[in-house]
Amino acid sequence: MSDKKQGMPAQEQDRQPGREYEMDPEPDYAPRYPGSGRLKDKVAIVTGGDSGIGRAVSVLFAREGAKIAILYKEEERDARDTEALIKAEGGEALLLRGDVGQKSFCEEAVAKTVERFGRLDVLVNNAAEQYESQDFSEIPEEQIETTFRTNILGYMFMAQAALRHLKEGGAIINTTSITAYRGSPHLVDYASTKGAIVAFTRSLSGQLAKKGIRVNGVAPGPIWTPLIPASFAADKVAEFGTDVPLGRPGQPNEVAPCFLFLACEDSSYVSGQVLHPNGGVPINT
Numbered sequence: 001m002s003d004k005k006q007g008m009p010a011q012e013q014d015r016q017p018g019r020e021y022e023m024d025p026e027p028d029y030a031p032r033y034p035g036s037g038r039l040k041d042k043v044a045i046v047t048g049g050d051s052g053i054g055r056a057v058s059v060l061f062a063r064e065g066a067k068i069a070i071l072y073k074e075e076e077r078d079a080r081d082t083e084a085l086i087k088a089e090g091g092e093a094l095l096l097r098g099d100v101g102q103k104s105f106c107e108e109a110v111a112k113t114v115e116r117f118g119r120l121d122v123l124v125n126n127a128a129e130q131y132e133s134q135d136f137s138e139i140p141e142e143q144i145e146t147t148f149r150t151n152i153l154g155y156m157f158m159a160q161a162a163l164r165h166l167k168e169g170g171a172i173i174n175t176t177s178i179t180a181y182r183g184s185p186h187l188v189d190y191a192s193t194k195g196a197i198v199a200f201t202r203s204l205s206g207q208l209a210k211k212g213i214r215v216n217g218v219a220p221g222p223i224w225t226p227l228i229p230a231s232f233a234a235d236k237v238a239e240f241g242t243d244v245p246l247g248r249p250g251q252p253n254e255v256a257p258c259f260l261f262l263a264c265e266d267s268s269y270v271s272g273q274v275l276h277p278n279g280g281v282p283i284n285t
Contacts, residue, residue, distance in 0.1 A: 006248035007241070008224060010234035016129045018226025020051035020078045027224045028251040029056040029085070031063050038264040040065035043117040045110065047071040047100050047158060048127030050079035052225030053175065056252035057124055057259045058082055062091030064260060069094040069113040071127065078226075092117070100127050100154030101146070110161035120165040122263045125155040125197075126175040130190035130231050144189050151193035155200060168212030173262045174201045176274060178221045181283045194219075198274060205272035214271040216262045221278025222249045245280030 009024050020026060044061050048054040049070035058068045059082070068086055070093060072079045079095050086093040094116050098105035114120055128151050133139050155174055162172065179191035180198050198217060205215035222228075222241035228249075229237050241249025258275040261267050276283050 005242040007238050008249065010238040011229045012232065012234045012237060013226070013230040016131070016227070016230050017048070017073065017075070017127075018051070018228070018230030019075060020055065020226045021081065023224075023226060023229060027052060027056075027226075028253050029059055030253055031060045031256070032253060035063040035065065035089075038064045038260065038266065039122070042066045042121040042263075043069070043113065043119050044122035044124060044263065045069045045071065045113055045120065045158070045162065046124040046126060047154065049124070050075050050082050052227060053220065053223060053252045053255050054124070054126045055082045055085070056256035057126070058093075059085045059089060060253070060256045060260055061122075061263065062086040062089040062093070064264070065091075066122070067092045067094075067117045069096060069109065069116070071096050071098065071100060071109055073097070073099060073127070099150075100158060101149035103157040106154065106157035107161045110158070110165065114165050120162055121170050123158060123162040123166070123172045124175070124259060124263070125158055125172070127154060128175065128190075128227065130187055130227060132186050132231055133188070134186055136188045139189060147189045148193055151190065152196045152200065155197060159204065163208075163213075166213050170213045171263050172204070172213065172215045173259055174215070174217040176201070176217045176219045178219055178276070178278045178281060178283070180219060182281075201274065202272050209271060214262070214267065216267070216270060216272065217274040218255065218258045218262070219274050219276050219278065219283070220250065220255050221276075221281055223255055224249045224251055241279065244278065248279070250277060250279055
């Protein structure tokens with residue numbers, strides 16, 4: 001364990017999935033290195049691309065030459081800020097507002113992306129929500145259904161729609177979580193969806209291998225995103241991420257390179273796998 005634990009200022013937000021512009025400090029999304037054209041002329045969809053890990057992935061993909069469709073639920077300011085960041089990288093962005101838990105929206109979003117950019121090469125399933133609860137028996141039915149609808153059904157709906165357009169060399173990347181492997185006593189329904197995402201990734205990768213479409217996942221540990229102050233009380237936010245070996249929460253731009261690797265030809269021999277940017281926690285995969 002690091003002897004230099006670095007927490008965040010105590011803070012909280014009153015709605016999911018949170019607002020990046022309200023965070024202190026704001027998460028670090030900026031790519032660390034010049035682009036090298038690894039996604040030149042590619043088109044990617046990033047769900048939950050307006051903030052947090054999704055923003056960092058979108059900006060990095062743009063730096064590497066991709067055109068980006070960002071799906072977001074309602075965070076208009078965050079979405080517009082991310083659009084501006086993509087344009088600053090010389091990229092093109094398409095903002096699509098809606099709920100990935102609704103299959104009709106997923107189909108519409110993919111159709112609009114292909115209509116705008118002419119193709120689809122990469123799908124990043126990243127949108128998620130979570131609600132802390134200390135007593136599983138008290139979790140409302142509506143919360144369980146909503147969490148599963150966003151976190152796993154939305155991934156499946158997006159993949160179904162995307163597969164009408166993905167060709168050989170295409171990639172699907174699913175955001176799971178360290179909670180899928182370690183469990184989480186206070187996020188039982190959320191962790192369960194993340195475990196389902198791992199199984200979905202491994203299962204779909206086997207089916208699509210013969211088509212030359214790779215399916216992989218990324219399982220972040222404690223990352224400083226709007227979901228954190230929107231999920232936990234201020235005192236817990238202040239301690240967030242200090243229990244991992246590196247002693248601090250990670251930043252979105254420390255996770256985004258995993259998505260880039262899995263989206264580009266660098267990972268041409270990788271499918272059905274999950275990467276673990278989690279601050280040094282050993283995971284038995």
